[in-house]
Amino acid sequence: MDQKSIFVKMALHGWEQEISRAEKFILGLSDEQWQKQIAPDRNSVIYLVGHLIAVNDGILDILGISEKLYPELTAVFVSNPDRSGLEMPSINDLKTYWQTVHQKLNDSFLSMSADDWFSRHTAMTDQDFEVEPSRNKLSVLLGRTRHLSYHMGQIRLVK
Amino acid sequence: MDQKSIFVKMALHGWEQEISRAEKFILGLSDEQWQKQIAPDRNSVIYLVGHLIAVNDGILDILGISEKLYPELTAVFVSNPDRSGLEMPSINDLKTYWQTVHQKLNDSFLSMSADDWFSRHTAMTDQDFEVEPSRNKLSVLLGRTRHLSYHMGQIRLVK
Numbered sequence: 001m002d003q004k005s006i007f008v009k010m011a012l013h014g015w016e017q018e019i020s021r022a023e024k025f026i027l028g029l030s031d032e033q034w035q036k037q038i039a040p041d042r043n044s045v046i047y048l049v050g051h052l053i054a055v056n057d058g059i060l061d062i063l064g065i066s067e068k069l070y071p072e073l074t075a076v077f078v079s080n081p082d083r084s085g086l087e088m089p090s091i092n093d094l095k096t097y098w099q100t101v102h103q104k105l106n107d108s109f110l111s112m113s114a115d116d117w118f119s120r121h122t123a124m125t126d127q128d129f130e131v132e133p134s135r136n137k138l139s140v141l142l143g144r145t146r147h148l149s150y151h152m153g154q155i156r157l158v159k
Numbered sequence: 160m161d162q163k164s165i166f167v168k169m170a171l172h173g174w175e176q177e178i179s180r181a182e183k184f185i186l187g188l189s190d191e192q193w194q195k196q197i198a199p200d201r202n203s204v205i206y207l208v209g210h211l212i213a214v215n216d217g218i219l220d221i222l223g224i225s226e227k228l229y230p231e232l233t234a235v236f237v238s239n240p241d242r243s244g245l246e247m248p249s250i251n252d253l254k255t256y257w258q259t260v261h262q263k264l265n266d267s268f269l270s271m272s273a274d275d276w277f278s279r280h281t282a283m284t285d286q287d288f289e290v291e292p293s294r295n296k297l298s299v300l301l302g303r304t305r306h307l308s309y310h311m312g313q314i315r316l317v318k
Contacts, residue, residue: 006277007166009293014301039198039316118162133160134168142173142301149305153312157198 008114011138015109015145019102022052022152027095029158034091038157043082045158048151049094050077057101059144063137064122065108070097117141163273170276170297171268174304178261181211181311186254188317193250197316202241204317207310208253209236216260218303222296223281224267229256276300 026049034046043051054073060066068074076086089097117138120129129135160168185208193205202210213232219225227233235245248256276297279288288294 006293006295007162010295010298010301013293013298014305018305039201042198042316118165134165134172136165136169138166139169139172142169146173146177146305146308149308150312153309154316157201157313 005114008117008138011117011141011145012109015141016106018145018148018152019106022148022155023098023102025152025156025159026098031091033158036158038154043154045155046088046091046094047077047082048155049098050088052148052151053094053097053101054078055147056105056144057097059105059140060101060108062121062123062140063108066104069101069104073097112137161273163277167273167276167297170300170304174268174300175265177304177307177311178265181307181314182257182261184311184315184318185257190250192317195317197313202313204314205247205250205253206236206241207314208257209247211307211310212253212256212260213237214306215264215303216256218264218299219260219267221280221282221299222267225263228260228263232256271296 029045034049035044037044038048050073053070054077057068057070057073061068073089076084076088080086088094118133118136120126121135121137121140124132124135188204193208194203196203197207209232212229213236216227216229216232220227232248235243235247239245247253277292277295279285280294280296280299283291283294
């Protein structure tokens with residue numbers, strides 16, 4: 001295995017491990033647990049899961065794989081806080097969205113070469129990227145993995 | 160800059176960003192906030208901060224930099240749960256330990272070459288490492304960064 005593939009493997013391994021643990025936990029929650037707040041007056045589980053789906057859906061766009069699958073989630077789960085009054089999808093729909101987004105991400109990741117991962121993401125200009133080559137597609141994946149860990153630390157409080 | 164160095168820079172950037180945000184937040188808490196639980200019947204802030212210090216102190220050992228600076232923290236904050244009855248250090252002492260551990264880590268990281276990061280960590284045998292070269296020192300840093308994000312998602316609930 002060449003050096004570059006080792007880096008990609010390390011980053012992907014962290015992502016896959018966190019997603020797979022998160023998915024197991026989230027799909028195992030009862031409807032009542034989905035509706036609960038993680039602490040008094042804090043975000044509900046349904047909001048946080050919707051937030052993770054919406055943010056991870058955005059990886060498709062920022063990596064140039066495709067447009068977001070569920071762009072309508074951004075208003076409900078990213079631009080606005082929990083209990084904004086905006087209608088949320090049902091728990092069953094969110095379970096489907098979670099699996100669809102992460103399946104598409106994982107399929108797309110499999111077809112990406114190490115060179116693809118070290119290329120510029122769509123939110124960087126060519127000029128910025130020349131100055132800062134570490135802000136590549138793989139750095140997006142590392143950042144989104146930390147974001148997932150952060151909110152999973154909260155979601156797990158519901159049990 | 161070669162690919163290996165870029166990847167090291169990416170991983171270190173993530174670590175430094177998370178540590179610096181965490182430090183700013185934790186050192187800005189009142190003594191009363193340190194004593195609070197992050198949610199009813201859940202871990203206290205003081206326990207979670209002690210846990211992060213103890214686990215990050217262990218990075219010195221697993222990367223072969225030095226022995227742990229505060230090995231006595233493991234029993235209180237890792238092997239045993241919160242409210243175990245074991246005596247905790249004072250908040251002021253924990254603030255000092257936090258800064259000392261992370262200063263030593265950051266100083267040590269500065270002197271490590273990209274090749275150092277891609278070498279075997281002390282919890283791997285040579286034989287295992289040959290089979291799985293992605294389980295190197297940098298993978299320890301990536302994992303500890305996710306661990307930090309996970310618990311910071313919880314600690315931030317106190318405010």
